[in-house]
Amino acid sequence: MARKILLIEDDEDLRAAVGRRLELSGYTVHEAESCARALREYAKCAAPLILCDISLPDGSGIDLCRSIRKSSDVLFLFLTAMDTEEDMIAGYKAGADDYITKPFSQEVLLSKVNAMFARAGRRECAGRLVCGGLVLSAEEKKVWKDGAPLSLTAREYALLEYLMSNPMRVLSKNQILGAIWDKEESFVDENTLAVNIRRLREKIEEDPSDPQYIRNMRGLGYIWERNCVRR
Numbered sequence: 001m002a003r004k005i006l007l008i009e010d011d012e013d014l015r016a017a018v019g020r021r022l023e024l025s026g027y028t029v030h031e032a033e034s035c036a037r038a039l040r041e042y043a044k045c046a047a048p049l050i051l052c053d054i055s056l057p058d059g060s061g062i063d064l065c066r067s068i069r070k071s072s073d074v075l076f077l078f079l080t081a082m083d084t085e086e087d088m089i090a091g092y093k094a095g096a097d098d099y100i101t102k103p104f105s106q107e108v109l110l111s112k113v114n115a116m117f118a119r120a121g122r123r124e125c126a127g128r129l130v131c132g133g134l135v136l137s138a139e140e141k142k143v144w145k146d147g148a149p150l151s152l153t154a155r156e157y158a159l160l161e162y163l164m165s166n167p168m169r170v171l172s173k174n175q176i177l178g179a180i181w182d183k184e185e186s187f188v189d190e191n192t193l194a195v196n197i198r199r200l201r202e203k204i205e206e207d208p209s210d211p212q213y214i215r216n217m218r219g220l221g222y223i224w225e226r227n228c229v230r231r
Contacts, residue, residue: 003026003027003028003117004027004028004029004045004046004047004048004049005022005027005028005030005049005051005113006029006030006031006032006038006041006042006045006047006049006051007022007030007032008031008032008033008034008035008038008050008051008052008053008056008061009031009033009052009053009079010033010053010055010056010057011053012033015033017106018079018106018109019031021106021109021110022113025110025114027113030044030045030047033056033057034056034057034058034059035056035059035060035061035063035064036058038050038052038056038064039064039067039068042068042074043154043155044154046141047074048074048075048117048139049074049075049076049077049113049116049117050065050068050075051078051079051109051113052064052065052076052077052079053078053080054078054080054082054087054091055080055081055082062091062094062096063094065091065094065095065096066094066095068095069094070178070179070180071158071161071180072158073138075097075116075117076096076097077096077097077098077099077100077113077116078091078098078099078100079100079102079104080099080100080101080102081101081102082101097116098112098116100112128230128231129161129164129165129228129229129230129231130228130229130230130231131164131167131213131224131227131228131229132212132213132226133145133146134164134204134213136160136161138161141157143157143160143204145204150203150204151203152200152203155180155196156196156199156200156203158180159176159180159196159200160200160204162176162179162180163176163213163214163224164224164228165228166224167224167225167226167227168223168224168225168226168227169223170217170220170223171221171222171223172220172221173190173193173221173222175221176193176221176222177189177190177192177193197214197216197222200214201213201214212225212226213225213226
């Protein structure tokens with residue numbers, strides 16, 4: 001598993017201190033100080049672990065976690081001074097894997113991070129979806145077609161992963177939009193989805209005009225029309 005971490009914290013001193021400690025332990029750290037910056041950074045780095053403060057300048061880390069969880073099973077650890085039972089339950093419901101409350105020991109944080117990566121590493125063998133000549137690695141966020149790597153945007157990858165994870169099932173356009181695009185992206189509509197489907201077909205289909213993987217179900221939505229095997 002790639003040893004990358006996205007650290008989301010608006011306290012510059014704390015962010016710098018935690019980042020340095022993690023990098024000394026061999027991790028590559030990408031940083032963000034807000035929800036908006038975090039979404040951009042995650043789309044670029046696809047880190048397998050996110051460390052996130054709950055109170056951020058432009059929103060809540062809990063809402064951010066809920067948004068990312070729509071299309072990713074990334075490890076999510078909250079760093080927060082909000083340690084009431086209600087706060088923790090809200091975080092876990094949003095999809096958090098664990099909590100650490102401020103102030104915290106750098107060594108305790110590092111131990112939690114190491115343990116989460118170790119557990120995730122043991123699950124790697126089940127992290128690939130295989131369908132015909134396509135192989136999707138959830139851990140690496142990569143896709144191969146007939147053994148050759150495909151160049152996909154973060155959105156194309158998320159769309160492909162969602163479709164392959166729900167094979168032989170008609171998915172409505174609203175279902176797909178809700179799973180892949182953030183609710184705050186008001187400019188997104190069915191045309192946006194159609195454009196992304198077309199671009200994805202051009203990369204994965206032998207003949208995009210006669211698709212064998214992604215079929216359009218007129219009036220209903222789309223279906224991934226091949227069974228997938230998880231390995």
